[in-house]
Amino acid sequence: MSKKEIDHELLNWEWEIKPETSWWNISLSELYSYKDLILQLTRKEFLGLYQQTLLGPFWVLLQPLLTVLVYVFVFNNVIGISTGSVPPFLFNLIGITLWSLFSETFLQTSKAFSQNADIFNKVYFPRIIVAISTLWLQLILFSIQLLLLFATYLYFSIIGDLHFDISRIFLIFPIIIITTGIGFGGGLIFSVLTAKYRDLTALIQLIIRLLMFVCPIFYTLSMVPENMQWLVIINPLSSLFEYFRFAFLGTGTLDTFLLMYSAVFMVIIVCFGIMLFNKMSDKLIDIL
Numbered sequence: 001m002s003k004k005e006i007d008h009e010l011l012n013w014e015w016e017i018k019p020e021t022s023w024w025n026i027s028l029s030e031l032y033s034y035k036d037l038i039l040q041l042t043r044k045e046f047l048g049l050y051q052q053t054l055l056g057p058f059w060v061l062l063q064p065l066l067t068v069l070v071y072v073f074v075f076n077n078v079i080g081i082s083t084g085s086v087p088p089f090l091f092n093l094i095g096i097t098l099w100s101l102f103s104e105t106f107l108q109t110s111k112a113f114s115q116n117a118d119i120f121n122k123v124y125f126p127r128i129i130v131a132i133s134t135l136w137l138q139l140i141l142f143s144i145q146l147l148l149l150f151a152t153y154l155y156f157s158i159i160g161d162l163h164f165d166i167s168r169i170f171l172i173f174p175i176i177i178i179t180t181g182i183g184f185g186g187g188l189i190f191s192v193l194t195a196k197y198r199d200l201t202a203l204i205q206l207i208i209r210l211l212m213f214v215c216p217i218f219y220t221l222s223m224v225p226e227n228m229q230w231l232v233i234i235n236p237l238s239s240l241f242e243y244f245r246f247a248f249l250g251t252g253t254l255d256t257f258l259l260m261y262s263a264v265f266m267v268i269i270v271c272f273g274i275m276l277f278n279k280m281s282d283k284l285i286d287i288l
């Protein structure tokens with residue numbers, strides 16, 4: 001091989017080893033080359049999630065149903081929160097479905113480092129692939145729960161309790177994207193923190209429980225007293241629940257500014273989460 005050919009080969013490398021990981025060390029083409037690994041990890045997580053369980057994948061449907069029944073009993077029957085002309089079961093199922101998407105995406109992504117330490121120490125691949133596979137799994141599970149919500153919605157529409165309007169349904173897609181992004185970005189940030197400080201795992205559980213009460217899941221924003229509405233409004237998830245409920249029921253407090261606030265918050269937290277995850281991934285492997 002001539003010197004010219006050797007120089008040409010050296011200039012057309014496929015891998016570049018750098019002394020320090022950059023903040024934005026992500027390549028879409030590289031991630032695409034690992035698409036099979038993403039699918040395999042997603043399949044592995046799905047099978048592991050329901051392995052040695054009595055009902056298996058049916059828990060995807062049973063869990064939100066049981067949660068909704070508890071909500072209806074506690075908040076609508078015992079406390080007496082009114083849902084107006086909307087059936088309480090459907091009202092709560094709408095909120096629980098979107099909340100499950102956010103909470104599970106956030107919680108499972110936050111375990112990306114701690115649950116995959118053995119893999120990270122043995123073989124190289126872009127670490128964010130593990131988080132992406134978790135995201136795919138949560139979207140698959142959410143899709144199943146969304147089908148349950150659509151079936152329930154159609155049932156109440158057929159028996160005459162609701163007016164079906166297909167034009168509003170398309171609003172759910174941007175809401176799903178923003179909600180998923182907030183959960184994913186927040187999960188990436190906490191995956192780094194929990195890998196370094198293990199006791200933060202308990203704190204995350206507490207944060208999720210408290211955050212649930214400042215999200216209009218089992219109530220609407222209009223039910224909140226005016227002097228307390230600011231506490232709900234500053235939560236970027238609040239407008240998403242109002243729009244998601246409006247897509248199905250045609251009722252809710254809609255504010256374009258609050259929706260834009262949620263979208264901008266999502267972009268910021270996803271970008272920061274990816275940057276922090278990439279920057280700290282190699283350093284955290286040494287302490288896992």
